[in-house]
Amino acid sequence: MRILFLGDIVGRSGRDALTQRLPALRAGLDLDLVVVNGENASHGFGLAPDMARAFLAAGADAITLGNHAWDRREIIPFLEEEKRVIRPANFPPGTPGAGAVVVEVRGGRRALVMNVMGRLFMDPLDDPFRAVQAELQRHALGRTIQAAILDVHAEASSEKQAFGHSFDGMLSLVIGTHTHVPTADHQILPGGTAYQTDAGMCGDYDSVIGMQKGGAALRFWKKMPGEKLAPAEGEATLCGLYVETDDATGLATRVAPLRQGGRLSQLMP
Numbered sequence: 476m477r478i479l480f481l482g483d484i485v486g487r488s489g490r491d492a493l494t495q496r497l498p499a500l501r502a503g504l505d506l507d508l509v510v511v512n513g514e515n516a517s518h519g520f521g522l523a524p525d526m527a528r529a530f531l532a533a534g535a536d537a538i539t540l541g542n543h544a545w546d547r548r549e550i551i552p553f554l555e556e557e558k559r560v561i562r563p564a565n566f567p568p569g570t571p572g573a574g575a576v577v578v579e580v581r582g583g584r585r586a587l588v589m590n591v592m593g594r595l596f597m598d599p600l601d602d603p604f605r606a607v608q609a610e611l612q613r614h615a616l617g618r619t620i621q622a623a624i625l626d627v628h629a630e631a632s633s634e635k636q637a638f639g640h641s642f643d644g645m646l647s648l649v650i651g652t653h654t655h656v657p658t659a660d661h662q663i664l665p666g667g668t669a670y671q672t673d674a675g676m677c678g679d680y681d682s683v684i685g686m687q688k689g690g691a692a693l694r695f696w697k698k699m700p701g702e703k704l705a706p707a708e709g710e711a712t713l714c715g716l717y718v719e720t721d722d723a724t725g726l727a728t729r730v731a732p733l734r735q736g737g738r739l740s741q742l743m744p
Contacts, residue, residue: 481715485678485685486706514541521546539590541628563592593629616725655684667726675714682707712737717744
């Protein structure tokens with residue numbers, strides 16, 4: 476299976492880059508599965524239903540969220556309507572929506588997409604490790620599903636790496652989101668799971684993690700609230716990770732970073 480995961484979409488710049496470029500990427504890379512993190516799409520805070528529909532129409536198969544999942548209140552009923560948009564699985568029982576979805580791709584193959592939120596330096600939620608363990612008990616990689624992708628929305632690199640090693644050999648891909656900076660540690664772990672600590676963002680990198688740099692930087696100087704943060708509006712770089720897997724095992728055979736457009740050095744699988 477050919478898989479592309481794209482990191483946090485930030486503001487209009489990120490949205491426009493995704494909807495304009497994803498159809499060509501999907502065709503050019505002959506992708507089977509595309510997963511995007513959309514939790515910063517709406518002015519940097521949350522995801523509106525119309526934006527989710529636009530991402531799905533452009534070629535995304537599933538959309539993950541994170542700590543800004545509830546910033547746009549209209550997403551709550553939408554999660555019941557559109558199962559391909561998932562919030563972190565380790566929210567408490569009874570939270571609207573689901574933390575995992577199985578999507579069918581061409582050839583009748585099935586892929587599990589999961590989303591959890593870390594606990595270090597984040598809002599305290601239920602144990603994300605046990606949430607993943609419980610979900611994996613419902614599936615058999617290489618048999619009932621041909622691929623399994625986990626988006627770990629977390630602040631701490633150590634926590635994301637712990638996920639990679641804990642579930643090595645049980646998932647096709649463990650990919651980190653949230654910090655908005657692409658890390659250089661893409662690899663296939665010893666058990667066959669593709670891994671990267673952070674996919675980076677789909678947004679303007681002439682910024683402070685996607686937000687306009689003047690107001691964002693000033694907060695560190697004054698240590699007091701300033702003007703409301705707003706997304707940077709320059710050309711976005713699409714950042715993500717390309718993975719190829721073996722349908723028979725669900726494990727990774729190739730991993731390569733993707734960076735397209737904007738200010739960062741360009742990389743294509």
